[in-house]
Amino acid sequence: MTKATPTPERDVPKGPLARPEERGRQEPTDVGDLARTTRTPPAGPLGHRAKCGVVGVGYLGQHHARIYSQLANCELVGVYDVNPTAAATVAEAYKTQVFPSIEALAEACDAVSVVVPTDKHCDVALQLFEKKCHLLIEKPLCVSLEEAERILEASKRNQCIVQVGHIEHFNPVMAFLEQAVESPRYIVADRLAPFNPRGTEVGVVLDLMIHDIGIILQLVRSPVNRVESIGVNVLSAHDEDIANARIVFENGCIANLNTSRVSLKKVREIRIFQQNAYLSLDFMNQVGHLLRKQAGTLHKEDIPIEKGEPLALELASFVDCVQHHKTPKVNTDLGRTALALAIEITSQIQDLCKIS
Numbered sequence: 388m389t390k391a392t393p394t395p396e397r398d399v400p401k402g403p404l405a406r407p408e409e410r411g412r413q414e415p416t417d418v419g420d421l422a423r424t425t426r427t428p429p430a431g432p433l434g435h436r437a438k439c440g441v442v443g444v445g446y447l448g449q450h451h452a453r454i455y456s457q458l459a460n461c462e463l464v465g466v467y468d469v470n471p472t473a474a475a476t477v478a479e480a481y482k483t484q485v486f487p488s489i490e491a492l493a494e495a496c497d498a499v500s501v502v503v504p505t506d507k508h509c510d511v512a513l514q515l516f517e518k519k520c521h522l523l524i525e526k527p528l529c530v531s532l533e534e535a536e537r538i539l540e541a542s543k544r545n546q547c548i549v550q551v552g553h554i555e556h557f558n559p560v561m562a563f564l565e566q567a568v569e570s571p572r573y574i575v576a577d578r579l580a581p582f583n584p585r586g587t588e589v590g591v592v593l594d595l596m597i598h599d600i601g602i603i604l605q606l607v608r609s610p611v612n613r614v615e616s617i618g619v620n621v622l623s624a625h626d627e628d629i630a631n632a633r634i635v636f637e638n639g640c641i642a643n644l645n646t647s648r649v650s651l652k653k654v655r656e657i658r659i660f661q662q663n664a665y666l667s668l669d670f671m672n673q674v675g676h677l678l679r680k681q682a683g684t685l686h687k688e689d690i691p692i693e694k695g696e697p698l699a700l701e702l703a704s705f706v707d708c709v710q711h712h713k714t715p716k717v718n719t720d721l722g723r724t725a726l727a728l729a730i731e732i733t734s735q736i737q738d739l740c741k742i743s
């Protein structure tokens with residue numbers, strides 16, 4: 388198997404909040420182009436379509452399998468799951484094989500998605516690295532900084548690419564924010580979801596708030612000065628189901644994150660206040676508007692967002708990195724930094740709120 392050598396991280400395009408007439412037509416991104424390609428396999432340094440597999444084909448892993456089976460520059464080689472019925476159902480749906488072990492799947496693949504529960508990420512990833520597989524590890528990277536170090540060490544030693552599944556970074560809403568946000572001063576992020584036992588192997592901070600932590604770290608681009616957090620458990624026995632964190636960055640920006648997994652409704656919204664404008668965007672519905680300060684008044688404009696399936700864009704980008712030996716947009720640096728902040732928030736909640 389050809390090994391990929393990571394290259395320096397790609398610059399994220401940043402620019403002023405252009406007025407509509409200056410903004411012009413948005414060129415589709417590489418990722419968008421790839422997700423929409425026809426089935427003619429592009430030639431890449433790998434020399435063949437990337438052979439991809441999925442470990443863990445539950446709620447989310449089945450979609451990884453579906454998308455790998457549809458992408459032009461990859462081949463879905465097979466799946467593995469400790470639940471043989473889940474593996475057989477997904478293999479039948481996407482016309483692929485069930486492998487009898489992680490090791491057997493790894494032998495056949497260039498790249499694998501790790502879509503098992505978070506507390507199993509490290510164990511599964513380490514087995515796959517030993518077979519030189521490039522990995523898309525679902526978010527959060529793992530459950531502790533010790534595990535993160537083991538993942539980093541093994542990926543470097545085996546020269547494997549690692550992308551962390553911070554899916555919102557591939558949401559077209561994020562593509563707009565990366566261009567429009569300049570020196571944000573205050574950010575409010577709300578992420579609410581109804582209760583679901585899936586994901587409760589960790590608290591709501593590692594399960595859901597991690598998305599907004601990743602988004603905000605990417606947009607603010609400043610070290611964290613301090614964080615203050617509170618939270619409570621409602622249905623979970625030992626972990627928080629509701630959390631609030633106020634993050635103060637060294638550049639003065641403040642972010643306020645509200646997250647719940649015991650809500651009656653689903654919300655994924657972000658509001659960003661900066662010198663020249665206020666932006667309000669909805670990651671779930673991929674819509675938004677901005678209020679621009681002009682001659683002492685505020686003018687409302689709808690934001691044109693070309694909708695796209697974030698998971699398809701994310702996996703297309705990962706396969707592109709594997710094909711062309713690129714460093715992923717969401718690499719272990721961001722995955723680890725987001726995890727460290729999420730662990731700090733969780734620990735403050737455990738200490739202050741005495742969740743038991």
Ligand SMILES: NC(=O)c1ccc[n+]([C@@H]2O[C@H](COP(=O)([O-])OP(=O)(O)OC[C@H]3O[C@@H](n4cnc5c(N)ncnc54)[C@H](O)[C@@H]3O)[C@@H](O)[C@H]2O)c1
Binds near residue numbers: 469505
């Ligand atoms: N990016 C997102 O928006 C998003 C959304 C949902 C879940 N996730 C992440 O995806 C991961 C999986 O979540 P899910 O909701 O699909 O969970 P799930 O419980 O529906 O699926 C997990 C699957 O992994 C299998 N499994 C468990 N241990 C295994 C092992 N050692 N080897 C092989 N298979 C094993 C289970 O049998 C199950 O089929 C979690 O890390 C979660 O945080 C991310």
